[in-house]
């Protein structure tokens with residue numbers, strides 16, 4: 001099964017299936033068909049529903065992406081492609097074990113487009129309820145569907161050997177909030193999670209070189225152009241192999 005096949009299963013052609021609950025059920029279906037063990041975890045009385053796949057100790061090295069979509073778009077770029085790539089990673093890790101890696105399918109990132117409660121964002125639920133002080137790294141994929149330049153933070157310490165990369169010149173998506181939410185430093189001794197940025201949490205996106213500074217691209221990502229026709233199969237392959245390679249590295253302890 002190829003990554004594009006997973007993406008097609010998540011992003012149905014029928015607009016009546018452009019719903020979070022449909023995508024959730026499709027992820028579960030693919031994981032079951034791939035014989036991958038997973039857990040479904042609900043937070044805030046079911047307001048947020050995350051799916052986790054664990055290899056070894058949970059929530060040490062995390063690869064995540066939000067699965068929810070903006071209403072009335074297919075959501076192939078934002079963020080179905082990243083979900084399909086994570087499924088590719090999960091299958092690889094089932095067959096080529098690594099220690100202490102969690103793959104997280106996260107709810108409610110798009111909640112923040114004007115409605116919803118930030119406490120129900122799936123990445124924040126994970127950060128506040130699951131991450132321990134000594135977690136090593138959290139890589140969050142968002143809009144990894146076209147182009148060959150991996151966008152990252154200036155102070156990113158990942159080894160990009162063999163891959164083009166650039167510093168984010170602007171927020172290409174408004175999903176930047178996911179970085180600060182998942183980057184919540186786990187609860188301090190007073191039981192409060194800090195909103196300070198945690199350098200162990202990193203957001204990665206991909207764009208074509210010519211569009212790195214394009215406002216049109218930014219708009220497209222959240223509109224009716226967010227569909228399968230704009231997905232590049234080579235990008236899916238590139239990002240899947242990139243995160244597989246990353247998962248097989250041993251991150252340095254911070």
Ligand SMILES: [Zn+2]
Nearest residue numbers: 078079142175
């Ligand atoms: Zn997104």
